[in-house]
Amino acid sequence: MEIDSVRVESSVWIGNKRYKALLSGWYFSWTEIDKRNRERKTISVPVSEVIGVKEGRVEIQTQKKVEDTDLDFTLFYVKRNGHGLSWSLGRTQFCCPSRGVRDQWTTQLRTALKTHSPSRPHRLLVFINPFGGKKRGKQIFHSLVAPLFELAGISSHVVVTERANQARDYILKKDLTGFNGVICVGGDGMFSELLHGVIGRTQQEAGVSEHDPTVMLQPCDLHIGVIPAGSTDCVCFATMGINDPVTSTLHIIIGDSQPLDVCSVHYQNTLVRYSVSMVGYGFYGDVLAESERHRWMGPLRYDYSGFMVYLCNRSYPGLVQYLPADSHISSPRDKTRCLSGCRVCSESKERLFPHFDSSSSLYSTNVSQCNSELEGEWVTIEGRFKCVSLTCMSSSCPRSPEGLSPSAHLADGTADLIMVRETNPLGFLTFLHRHTTKQDQFDLPFVEVHRVKAVRFSLPPGEAEEEEEEYEKQADREIQTSAERELEDPEKLFCGNIAGQSQQHLAGWKERGSETSRLKRQGFACVPCCTKPRSVSVWNCDGEILPHTEISCRVHGQLVRLFARGIETSTMQ
Ligand SMILES: CCCCCCCCCCCCC/C=C/[C@@H](O)[C@H](CO)NC(=O)CCCCCCCCCCCCCCC
Numbered sequence: 001m002e003i004d005s006v007r008v009e010s011s012v013w014i015g016n017k018r019y020k021a022l023l024s025g026w027y028f029s030w031t032e033i034d035k036r037n038r039e040r041k042t043i044s045v046p047v048s049e050v051i052g053v054k055e056g057r058v059e060i061q062t063q064k065k066v067e068d069t070d071l072d073f074t075l076f077y078v079k080r081n082g083h084g085l086s087w088s089l090g091r092t093q094f095c096c097p098s099r100g101v102r103d104q105w106t107t108q109l110r111t112a113l114k115t116h117s118p119s120r121p122h123r124l125l126v127f128i129n130p131f132g133g134k135k136r137g138k139q140i141f142h143s144l145v146a147p148l149f150e151l152a153g154i155s156s157h158v159v160v161t162e163r164a165n166q167a168r169d170y171i172l173k174k175d176l177t178g179f180n181g182v183i184c185v186g187g188d189g190m191f192s193e194l195l196h197g198v199i200g201r202t203q204q205e206a207g208v209s210e211h212d213p214t215v216m217l218q219p220c221d222l223h224i225g226v227i228p229a230g231s232t233d234c235v236c237f238a239t240m241g242i243n244d245p246v247t248s249t250l251h252i253i254i255g256d257s258q259p260l261d262v263c264s265v266h267y268q269n270t271l272v273r274y275s276v277s278m279v280g281y282g283f284y285g286d287v288l289a290e291s292e293r294h295r296w297m298g299p300l301r302y303d304y305s306g307f308m309v310y311l312c313n314r315s316y317p318g319l320v321q322y323l324p325a326d327s328h329i330s331s332p333r334d335k336t337r338c339l340s341g342c343r344v345c346s347e348s349k350e351r352l353f354p355h356f357d358s359s360s361s362l363y364s365t366n367v368s369q370c371n372s373e374l375e376g377e378w379v380t381i382e383g384r385f386k387c388v389s390l391t392c393m394s395s396s397c398p399r400s401p402e403g404l405s406p407s408a409h410l411a412d413g414t415a416d417l418i419m420v421r422e423t424n425p426l427g428f429l430t431f432l433h434r435h436t437t438k439q440d441q442f443d444l445p446f447v448e449v450h451r452v453k454a455v456r457f458s459l460p461p462g463e464a465e466e467e468e469e470e471y472e473k474q475a476d477r478e479i480q481t482s483a484e485r486e487l488e489d490p491e492k493l494f495c496g497n498i499a500g501q502s503q504q505h506l507a508g509w510k511e512r513g514s515e516t517s518r519l520k521r522q523g524f525a526c527v528p529c530c531t532k533p534r535s536v537s538v539w540n541c542d543g544e545i546l547p548h549t550e551i552s553c554r555v556h557g558q559l560v561r562l563f564a565r566g567i568e569t570s571t572m573q
C-alpha cells in the first residue's frame, strides 16, 4: 500500500476481479485491472457521499457481518438511480491483500470522511406525526430511516407526536444542546411546525421581535430535515425534486445544506405565520377550507375539494400592493430553473447579508439594513381575482411537477406573486391544467406574475364593505361560536407563542368561527364555499387557514437551512 499526504493506493479485490483502489483529494475510486494489467472501468465516489465504512462483509439491511474475514471491508455510499434525483444506498465489498492494508484503508477512509464532511450531523431530534398522509410515518422511520442513521453513526432522539403543535413547542421550550438538526417525518404541516419552532427559538435567543414586519430576522443555524410522509410534501419535492424517504435520509446524513427563503405573514403589527410554500387567497383558500371537512379521504381530499370548488366558479374583489424585486437579477418568466448550486441564489447572499461578520458568524439585526431590502416603489392593483398566490419557491409537488411558479428560486430573497383575474370556467381550467404540463401557465391574458419582496392585501372599499358588514353582523349574533370554544383551549390554535396572545388575532378566529357556525346552523352541508358571503375568501398559508383577510407579507431571504441541496441536473454514476 502506498500512502503519501495526498494519495492512498493499493490493490484490492471485488469478487474475483482485481482493482486499483485510490483515495485522492475529495474522491475514493476503484479501477478494474485486467489480466494484462490494463486499466478498465473506474467507479468514483466523492468522500462527502460516503455513508460508512465497516470491517468485514456487511449486509445493507441487517448491517450484520455475513463473513468475518480479516481482509475485507465494506463501503456504503450514495448511489444515484434513474435520472439521479432518487438516491439509494450503494455497497461494495473490498478484499485486501493483508489485514494491515485493510486496517489502513478503514482508518484512512474514516479520517478523510471527517476532513471532507465537517458539517455532518451527529445527533438529531426526530418528530414523527403518526397521523400524517397515509399514516405510515412510524413505519417509514423505523424501516427505512433509522437503519441508515445507525449505519452512519448518527444518534437520534425520537418523539412520536400526540397532538398538533407538540413538535413546535418542544423546539421552542426544551434544551436542544447537542442536537445538530431537527427532522420531521410527516407532511408540510409537520414541516411548518419545525419551521415555526426553529425561527421562533432563534429570534428569542437573539432578542429579535418577530412581530415587527420591518425587522431583520436572525438566520437560523439549526438545520431542518424532511422525511416525506404527508399528503402534498411540497417542501420536500421542491427542494429535492422527489418525495422519497431514503433520498431525504441520505441528504441528512451527508449534511447537505440548502438555504430557504421564508415569508412572514402579518396582520397589522402582529406576526400571524411563516410560509415557505404558498400563501394563497381565493381558489386555494377555498380548496383548503373545503378539504378540512373531508380529512377522512386522506390525500385525495384536495382533488375532491378542488373539483367542488372549481364548480363554484367564485372570484373575489381585492386590492393587491407589492414591492417589486430587482428585475435585472431574475424574472418569474425567464424560463430558468433554480437548480443545485444556483447562481442567482448564491449571488443573493451578499445582497441579503451585507454586514455578515464571518469571524463571529453573526448577522447584524440593525433595522436600517433591513429597510434597504424594503426600499422601492409599491405598485397597486385592484380587481376581481380567481386567486392571488405568493410563493417563495417553485412549490412543485407530485400534483404539479413544475410548480406554482416554475422559475422561482429557493434562496434569492424574493417570492413570486401570481394574480389570476376573474375569467370564465374554461379559462381557469386551462390555467389549472397547465400546472400539470410543461405549458406556461402565465401565458394567459387574465394571469399576471411579478417577482416581489413584499405584498399587502386588502378588500377594496365599496363593493366589499356592504357584504362585510352583513358578514360581521352575523358573526356578532353568534354568542357561543365554535371559535370561542376553541379559544378556551388555545393549544388547538396555531402559533400560541407568537400570534395566539394577540387580541386581534383571536378576534380574527372568532370571525371565522362565527361564519362556520352560522353556515352549519343554516344547514348548508355541502360545498360551503358557495354559501359564503360573495366578497371574501380565506388565505391558505402552507396548508393552514389564516384567521385574517387583510394581511401583509414580507420575504426573509435565506432565513432557514434544510438538509438538502436543491434539484440536481442528471449526474449518473
Ligand atoms: C385539470 C387538472 C387540474 C389540476 C390542477 C393542479 C394544480 C395543483 C397546484 C398545486 C399547488 C400546490 C401548492 C402547495 C401548497 C402547499 O403549501 C399546501 C401544504 O401542503 N398544500 C395545500 O394547500 C393543498 C392545496 C392543494 C391544491 C390542489 C388543487 C387541486 C385542484 C384540482 C382541480 C380540479 C378541477 C377539475 C375540473 C374539471
Ligand SMILES: Nc1ncnc2c1ncn2[C@@H]1O[C@H](COP(=O)(O)OP(=O)(O)OP(=O)(O)O)[C@@H](O)[C@H]1O
Residues within 6 Å of the ligand: 128, 129, 130, 131, 132, 133, 134, 161, 162, 163, 164, 165, 185, 186, 187, 188, 189, 190, 191, 193, 229, 230, 231, 232, 233, 543
Ligand atoms: N399526533 C398528532 N395528532 C394530531 N395532529 C397532529 C399530530 N402531530 C402533528 N399533527 C398536525 O397534523 C397536521 C398535518 O400533518 P402532516 O403535515 O404531517 O400531514 P398531512 O396529512 O400531509 O398534512 P398536509 O396536508 O399538511 O400535508 C400538522 O399541521 C400537524 O400540526
Ligand SMILES: [Ca+2]
Residues within 6 Å of the ligand: 261, 392, 393, 408, 409, 410, 411, 412, 413, 414, 415
Ligand atoms: Ca425565493
